[in-house]
Amino acid sequence: MKFIDEYQNSELATKLAQRIADRSTKPIRLMEFCGGHTHAIMRYGIRQLVPKTVEMRSGPGCPVCVTATSDLDKAIAIAHLPGVIITTFGDIIRVPGSYSSLQQAKAEGADIRVVYSIMDAVEIAKANPRKSVIFIGIGFETTAPTIAASIIKAKKEEVENFYVLSLLKLTPPVMKTLLDLGEVKLDGIVGPGHVSVIIGSYPYEFIPRNYGVACVISGFEPLDILLCIDKLVEQVESGKPQVEIAYRRGVKPQGNKKALESMNEVFEIDGADWRGIGIVPQSGLKINQKYQHFDADKAFPDLSLRAKRSNLEKEPRGCRCGDILRGVATPLECKLFGKVCTPEKPVGPCMVSSEGACAAYYQYGASYE
Amino acid sequence: MCLAIPVRVVSIEGDEAEAEIAGVKRRVSIALTPEVQVGNYVLLHTGYAIGVIDEAEAKETLRLFEEIASLSMTT
Numbered sequence: 534m535k536f537i538d539e540y541q542n543s544e545l546a547t548k549l550a551q552r553i554a555d556r557s558t559k560p561i562r563l564m565e566f567c568g569g570h571t572h573a574i575m576r577y578g579i580r581q582l583v584p585k586t587v588e589m590r591s592g593p594g595c596p597v598c599v600t601a602t603s604d605l606d607k608a609i610a611i612a613h614l615p616g617v618i619i620t621t622f623g624d625i626i627r628v629p630g631s632y633s634s635l636q637q638a639k640a641e642g643a644d645i646r647v648v649y650s651i652m653d654a655v656e657i658a659k660a661n662p663r664k665s666v667i668f669i670g671i672g673f674e675t676t677a678p679t680i681a682a683s684i685i686k687a688k689k690e691e692v693e694n695f696y697v698l699s700l701l702k703l704t705p706p707v708m709k710t711l712l713d714l715g716e717v718k719l720d721g722i723v724g725p726g727h728v729s730v731i732i733g734s735y736p737y738e739f740i741p742r743n744y745g746v747a748c749v750i751s752g753f754e755p756l757d758i759l760l761c762i763d764k765l766v767e768q769v770e771s772g773k774p775q776v777e778i779a780y781r782r783g784v785k786p787q788g789n790k791k792a793l794e795s796m797n798e799v800f801e802i803d804g805a806d807w808r809g810i811g812i813v814p815q816s817g818l819k820i821n822q823k824y825q826h827f828d829a830d831k832a833f834p835d836l837s838l839r840a841k842r843s844n845l846e847k848e849p850r851g852c853r854c855g856d857i858l859r860g861v862a863t864p865l866e867c868k869l870f871g872k873v874c875t876p877e878k879p880v881g882p883c884m885v886s887s888e889g890a891c892a893a894y895y896q897y898g899a900s901y902e
Numbered sequence: 903m904c905l906a907i908p909v910r911v912v913s914i915e916g917d918e919a920e921a922e923i924a925g926v927k928r929r930v931s932i933a934l935t936p937e938v939q940v941g942n943y944v945l946l947h948t949g950y951a952i953g954v955i956d957e958a959e960a961k962e963t964l965r966l967f968e969e970i971a972s973l974s975m976t977t
């Protein structure tokens with residue numbers, strides 16, 4: 534057992550899809566929150582497997598895509614400082630800010646390094662004691678505890694020249710915002726599997742309780758996703774929405790205690806700016822006072838002001854990423870999709886990030902509806 | 903971005919472990935999963951084990967799939 538192949542059996546997938554079709558009597562709309570799910574759904578052709586009554590929409594669950602232009606501008610401004618090394622995860626460097634991108638800053642001479650893990654960023658800091666090494670911390674609850682753990686470690690090891698620009702975001706608050714906006718009517722949510730490994734299932738209880746919307750946490754293999762859809766359809770058909778876990782090998786209702794403790798130790802909750810959505814209260818993680826030495830926002834305060842002032846918040850013209858992130862539009866509704874905007878020459882972040890909905894639609898084009 | 907893959911822990915040393923991924927060994931941090939034991943599978947995300955896979959639940963889900971499949975055979 535390797536916990537991958539067993540969940541990809543196509544014969545079982547066809548049977549599960551059949552069961553969903555048998556159950557489903559009325560049209561429903563589901564949103565997969567997570568970019569990883571969008572990718573898997575397109576890759577395995579799940580939209581084609583499920584009955585026509587089940588419509589799938591992508592949500593705001595791609596951390597690169599939802600990073601606000603103003604936050605990117607700040608990162609770019611810091612990158613241009615002397616004596617600075619910027620470290621970050623891959624995709625973000627190609628996303629356009631309002632006047633540049635990290636990739637362009639790199640071409641102009643800024644020292645920007647893509648790392649696989651934040652641990653590598655700490656190592657770069659140790660190896661370059663005369664430089665300030667700044668990690669651009671993007672991600673959701675899945676990634677937040679890893680960043681917390683590395684900050685705790687850096688403090689213990691007295692790594693003085695390591696900083697994090699925390700752009701970390703929380704998922705339940707943005708789900709609430711989307712449900713409050715009510716722009717797109719949803720019957721159920723495919724809950725993010727790896728976010729939930731950390732936070733568990735309790736934080737989603739408000740979704741069925743306050744909005745009457747079903748919520749089932751899913752894994753990422755095709756059978757996992759079909760099982761999740763099956764449970765969502767069952768809940769909607771029976772009129773009994775609730776929170777369920779369809780990824781029990783990974784997710785416990787209470788989440789990962791140690792990871793949650795690490796997050797609480799280092800971060801405090803604050804508002805955060807989401808591309809296409811705006812400021813969402815209580816949806817961001819900032820470094821708290823105890824660990825403020827590691828906070829790039831505090832270490833480079835003038836810059837953040839300058840970035841704010843110069844922030845024109847220009848979105849690429851014609852790009853509908855914002856609407857796509859709110860589930861209001863699909864990539865096929867963007868006029869630039871596949872013509873002007875491709876993964877080689879992306880216009881907006883939803884095409885830049887491999888997890889963005891536009892990139893997923895483009896890559897698995899054969900399975901458009 | 904929230905990608906996490908199952909890898910098998912082959913040895914543990916403090917808050918680090920050696921894990922096997924498709925025959926390749928690499929170091930991972932187990933700072934977030936102190937309960938992990940040699941032989942367990944963990945979900946690996948950006949160099950950190952973020953959760954230990956529950957094998958009993960994994961088997962139970964597979965059994966459920968088989969059950970669904972056999973039910974649909976009879977209908």
Ligand code: SF4
Nearest residue numbers: 852853867874881891
């Ligand atoms: S296809 Fe390109 S331009 Fe259109 S919404 Fe997606 S990223 Fe933006």
